[in-house]
Amino acid sequence: MASVLSHTNFPDSVGLVTPQRSTFAQGLDLACGRRLPEFELVYECYGELNSDASNAVLICHALSGHHHAAGYHQEDDKKPGWWDDCIGPGKPIDTNHFYVVSLNNIGGCHGSTGPRSINPATGEVYGPDFPPLRARDWVTSQAMLADLLGISCWAAVIGGSLGGMQAMRWSLEYPQRVRHCIVIAAAMKLSAQNIAFNEIARQAIFSDPEFRQGQYLRDNVIPRQGLSIARMVGHITYLSDDAMADKFGRDLHSGSFAQGAEEQLEFQVESYLRHQGSVFSESFDANTYILMTRALDYFDLAREYGDDPVAAFSHATAAFLVISFSTDWRFSPGRSREIVAALIAARRPVSYAEIEADQGHDAFLLPIPRYCDVFTAYMNRVRSGD
Amino acid sequence: MASVLSHTNFPDSVGLVTPQRSTFAQGLDLACGRRLPEFELVYECYGELNSDASNAVLICHALSGHHHAAGYHQEDDKKPGWWDDCIGPGKPIDTNHFYVVSLNNIGGCHGSTGPRSINPATGEVYGPDFPPLRARDWVTSQAMLADLLGISCWAAVIGGSLGGMQAMRWSLEYPQRVRHCIVIAAAMKLSAQNIAFNEIARQAIFSDPEFRQGQYLRDNVIPRQGLSIARMVGHITYLSDDAMADKFGRDLHSGSFAQGAEEQLEFQVESYLRHQGSVFSESFDANTYILMTRALDYFDLAREYGDDPVAAFSHATAAFLVISFSTDWRFSPGRSREIVAALIAARRPVSYAEIEADQGHDAFLLPIPRYCDVFTAYMNRVRSGD
Numbered sequence: 001m002a003s004v005l006s007h008t009n010f011p012d013s014v015g016l017v018t019p020q021r022s023t024f025a026q027g028l029d030l031a032c033g034r035r036l037p038e039f040e041l042v043y044e045c046y047g048e049l050n051s052d053a054s055n056a057v058l059i060c061h062a063l064s065g066h067h068h069a070a071g072y073h074q075e076d077d078k079k080p081g082w083w084d085d086c087i088g089p090g091k092p093i094d095t096n097h098f099y100v101v102s103l104n105n106i107g108g109c110h111g112s113t114g115p116r117s118i119n120p121a122t123g124e125v126y127g128p129d130f131p132p133l134r135a136r137d138w139v140t141s142q143a144m145l146a147d148l149l150g151i152s153c154w155a156a157v158i159g160g161s162l163g164g165m166q167a168m169r170w171s172l173e174y175p176q177r178v179r180h181c182i183v184i185a186a187a188m189k190l191s192a193q194n195i196a197f198n199e200i201a202r203q204a205i206f207s208d209p210e211f212r213q214g215q216y217l218r219d220n221v222i223p224r225q226g227l228s229i230a231r232m233v234g235h236i237t238y239l240s241d242d243a244m245a246d247k248f249g250r251d252l253h254s255g256s257f258a259q260g261a262e263e264q265l266e267f268q269v270e271s272y273l274r275h276q277g278s279v280f281s282e283s284f285d286a287n288t289y290i291l292m293t294r295a296l297d298y299f300d301l302a303r304e305y306g307d308d309p310v311a312a313f314s315h316a317t318a319a320f321l322v323i324s325f326s327t328d329w330r331f332s333p334g335r336s337r338e339i340v341a342a343l344i345a346a347r348r349p350v351s352y353a354e355i356e357a358d359q360g361h362d363a364f365l366l367p368i369p370r371y372c373d374v375f376t377a378y379m380n381r382v383r384s385g386d
Numbered sequence: 387m388a389s390v391l392s393h394t395n396f397p398d399s400v401g402l403v404t405p406q407r408s409t410f411a412q413g414l415d416l417a418c419g420r421r422l423p424e425f426e427l428v429y430e431c432y433g434e435l436n437s438d439a440s441n442a443v444l445i446c447h448a449l450s451g452h453h454h455a456a457g458y459h460q461e462d463d464k465k466p467g468w469w470d471d472c473i474g475p476g477k478p479i480d481t482n483h484f485y486v487v488s489l490n491n492i493g494g495c496h497g498s499t500g501p502r503s504i505n506p507a508t509g510e511v512y513g514p515d516f517p518p519l520r521a522r523d524w525v526t527s528q529a530m531l532a533d534l535l536g537i538s539c540w541a542a543v544i545g546g547s548l549g550g551m552q553a554m555r556w557s558l559e560y561p562q563r564v565r566h567c568i569v570i571a572a573a574m575k576l577s578a579q580n581i582a583f584n585e586i587a588r589q590a591i592f593s594d595p596e597f598r599q600g601q602y603l604r605d606n607v608i609p610r611q612g613l614s615i616a617r618m619v620g621h622i623t624y625l626s627d628d629a630m631a632d633k634f635g636r637d638l639h640s641g642s643f644a645q646g647a648e649e650q651l652e653f654q655v656e657s658y659l660r661h662q663g664s665v666f667s668e669s670f671d672a673n674t675y676i677l678m679t680r681a682l683d684y685f686d687l688a689r690e691y692g693d694d695p696v697a698a699f700s701h702a703t704a705a706f707l708v709i710s711f712s713t714d715w716r717f718s719p720g721r722s723r724e725i726v727a728a729l730i731a732a733r734r735p736v737s738y739a740e741i742e743a744d745q746g747h748d749a750f751l752l753p754i755p756r757y758c759d760v761f762t763a764y765m766n767r768v769r770s771g772d
Binding site: 031032033132134189190191192193195196197199200203204207208209225226228229232233236239241244245247248249250257259260264265267268269270273274277297298300303329 | 417418419518520575576577578579581582583585586589590593594595611612614615618619621622625627630631633634635636643645646650651653654655656659660663683684686689715
């Protein structure tokens with residue numbers, strides 16, 4: 001089942017990996033009341049599943065993530081998977097010990113069934129007709145993948161940001177199937193400001209004339225401008241003010257401040273954001289972006305528990321690790337402390353680390369020494385069956 | 387010269403006011419190297435200029451501001467001018483004692499010469515060909531207005547946000563013409579994050595097909611969507627996270643969270659921001675918005691003083707009041723403390739107040755008691771000729 005082919009040339013990495021693909025013909029009843037008649041999941045596995053399937057770890061991805069979390073697809077890939085700093089031999093999620101499963105969620109645009117897939121009911125691309133999803137739909141589909149892989153209980157379910165929300169939802173929906181829940185740079189629900197940023201991103205996409213009410217694929221166009229602006233908005237919220245100051249300051253990309261120099265000048269930060277937006281707009285699907293941001297907005301861990309997070313977490317049986325980063329203003333340490341306070345009040349075992357880091361929300365993707373140390377130490381505990 | 391007509395029906399206000407208009411046929415050499423051949427300024431005056439013209443106060447407006455800072459234009463106006471909470475009889479800028487001048491800056495879209503005006507060289511609307519402006523151009527044009535009004539020295543130059551930047555620039559460009567400089571919720575230069583938000587706003591406008599490279603007026607259209615998104619971005623940065631949470635929380639405007647309810651749901655914060663964006667897009671000029679945000683981005687108080695704010699302020703002779711607000715994250719208290727530190731090092735008299743306020747950057751427009759107390763006390767000092 002392990003898809004590691006070679007890591008001769010990638011000593012610190014899981015090496016070359018090949019995505020797997022599974023079809024779930026039984027379909028899925030969604031939270032919105034609609035039904036996905038059948039669906040496919042694309043995923044990658046790193047490491048070896050042990051004989052009693054007790055060393056399996058699930059990685060849940062965030063807004064723009066996907067299944068390719070570690071290793072390389074080809075020898076000449078310039079970059080490894082998105083969380084290669086944390087997954088691999090000797091890394092916090094050590095593939096010498098754990099069997100790691102990382103999937104692209106339904107609704108995504110990297111191979112799993114989503115808005116770019118064919119709707120069997122019409123024979124055409126779903127596009128904007130793809131049903132709205134909630135985090136619980138992802139958790140349910142992930143549980144179906146676990147069944148397929150013979151994993152009755154995850155050693156740990158792990159995620160950052162929106163991934164952390166899925167991890168928390170796992171702990172409530174399938175308490176017997178999660179031994180440890182690792183929630184990084186997340187929150188129990190979005191604030192009005194969080195929602196406002198997502199709404200601006202959506203409005204930017206909606207108002208791009210190439211969006212065509214979501215039917216852009218049918219017309220063979222892409223809402224590049226809208227998706228690019230959406231990504232620029234997101235990007236600002238991933239970086240701290242200080243991180244942007246350190247990285248760009250007020251440096252110019254072109255032009256001059258000199259008086260009398262009428263030429264337009266451009267700051268490095270502008271050029272960088274436009275480039276990031278442009279690259280993203282070529283690779284990501286606008287309908288997926290809308291769907292994902294809505295799932296984020298709607299997520300509210302405790303809503304169905306009388307808005308009481310303590311009541312919610314009293315349904316969990318897992319042990320928890322919660323991690324936040326000092327300069328993360330998308331999901332600040334205060335939001336993580338709310339999770340921790342609820343877990344303590346619900347008498348759940350919880351470890352909490354607030355990591356000093358300049359990089360804002362993005363810190364969860366980076367090899368910050370103290371973060372890796374805390375993460376590694378906790379995973380050693382998971383490994384020992386503690 | 388005073389334009390107060392009546393305040394019988396507006397006891398706490400300067401009452402009914404009529405904007406004035408003056409033409410400056412001599413034109414203006416701009417920082418960009420181009421020349422405005424002639425220009426008009428629209429302004430309002432509140433209170434009475436005393437015999438030695440020593441009680442005049444200049445109000446500098448921010449990004450979307452204008453000349454109508456206090457009082458009412460008509461008996462049935464629903465709202466007074468934008469800073470009516472701080473300007474009027476018995477208010478911090480007390481019109482029983484001060485003669486208050488408030489103008490619409492050049493480049494604006496409320497009557498002063500700007501992108502909507504006719505370019506005398508072509509006989510057509512300037513539109514995107516209006517020359518780029520810097521804060522110093524505003525200060526120069528304000529000095530020309532002072533000459534016209536017979537004001538050789540302002541008792542105080544006062545501004546919030548971008549207005550505070552103009553006030554600081556006044557203190558360096560015309561040190562002999564400013565007795566007191568009041569700088570509220572401002573900064574000596576924008577951070578990379580500040581610039582990034584402005585750039586997103588501009589990109590939203592540029593990518594609206596109705597923008598037509600700035601020639602929308604010629605085609606009799608308006609880039610409503612782009613301008614609306616730009617305003618939404620700005621609005622988030624004016625409010626604190628807490629203020630948005632208090633005002634909107636996760637309340638719904640329409641729809642339901644219930645599972646199985648597939649209907650789209652809408653949060654109050656989304657509905658509010660879209661409404662604000664929509665109203666703004668009907669009244670504000672997109673070319674002005676671009677011009678104003680660029681002037682903000684380019685502003686750097688100390689650039690021509692070897693990037694040394696202490697060297698810059700050593701040219702000032704005014705006394706300073708600097709005010710910041712605890713939850714302002716657009717121009718945080720830290721940015722104001724940088725101003726204060728430079729003023730102290732430059733041996734300038736400076737008072738500083740950091741006001742506890744939940745409302746974020748918008749706090750500078752609101753009648754927060756401690757803010758009004760500090761402001762009033764300082765203005766009493768200005769009045770006494772201290």
